[in-house]
Amino acid sequence: xxxxxxxxxxxxxxxxxxxxxxxxxxxxxxxxxxxxxxxxxxxxxxxxxxxxxxxxxxxxxxxxxxxx
Amino acid sequence: xxxxxxxxxxxxxxxxxxxxxxxxxxxxxxxxxxxxxxxxxxxxxxxxxxxxxxxxxxxxxxxxxxxxxxxxxxxxxxxxxxxxxxxxxxxxxxxxxxxxxxxxxxxxxxxxxxxxxxxxxxxxxxxxxxxxxxxxxxxxxxxxxxxxxxxxxxxxxxxxxxxxxxxxxxxxxxxxxxxx
Numbered sequence: 001x002x003x004x005x006x007x008x009x010x011x012x013x014x015x016x017x018x019x020x021x022x023x024x025x026x027x028x029x030x031x032x033x034x035x036x037x038x039x040x041x042x043x044x045x046x047x048x049x050x051x052x053x054x055x056x057x058x059x060x061x062x063x064x065x066x067x068x
Numbered sequence: 069x070x071x072x073x074x075x076x077x078x079x080x081x082x083x084x085x086x087x088x089x090x091x092x093x094x095x096x097x098x099x100x101x102x103x104x105x106x107x108x109x110x111x112x113x114x115x116x117x118x119x120x121x122x123x124x125x126x127x128x129x130x131x132x133x134x135x136x137x138x139x140x141x142x143x144x145x146x147x148x149x150x151x152x153x154x155x156x157x158x159x160x161x162x163x164x165x166x167x168x169x170x171x172x173x174x175x176x177x178x179x180x181x182x183x184x185x186x187x188x189x190x191x192x193x194x195x196x197x198x199x200x201x202x203x204x205x206x207x208x209x210x211x212x213x214x215x216x217x218x219x220x221x222x223x224x225x226x227x228x229x230x231x232x233x234x235x236x237x238x239x240x241x242x243x244x245x246x247x248x
Contacts, residue, residue, distance in 0.1 A: 025109065025176065026109035026110070026111070026176070027109055027111075027112060027171060027174075027176060029111075029171035029240075030109050030110075030111040030112070030171075033111060033171075039111050041110070041111075042110055044110075045109075045110060
């Protein structure tokens, strides 16, 4: 499933995938894979992304629809 | 063991050791942080693990094929000493192409351009040796791939890597237009 919240949070800060990747010490393709829903990141990477985008884990990685 | 075989064995061993040393020097030069070790992120490490697994399976498959051919008394035109390199080639080629197609070949600290220049140089060097030995008749000894087969396998591997990188670059370019 696509992570559109991550994509929009990144876009809101006017960051490219490459810039976010460099800040999180991962490859651009990894950020792309997370946004496309092709890769489930570890909690460490989730936290790193959240810190860079000034968001919480719930904001970016919790799906309220799945909770029900 | 005669003097010729001993000399040949020593030469190949020395060549391999020098090869390893050159690879280490190239890695240090081509890495942005001037370190020997290439760094990969978590997704790349998982993909590389799968690449190694497929590389191992392909080596096993090649061994089984050779075993079946041996039972059927079918001999491949490759010297026994070069047969070992065919296993290495199959394993490495599978691993590398898998990694390239899953964006796990280039590490975070790699300078792609410097690596590509080195690859081009190594490929050209090996292709040159293959053409030269093919012309002089040294590549095949008694109709079988001889010692210079190492260069043939190296050339083939680097050409394959080049093709895989080019395909992946084209795929990324077209996919990048949709994602960014």
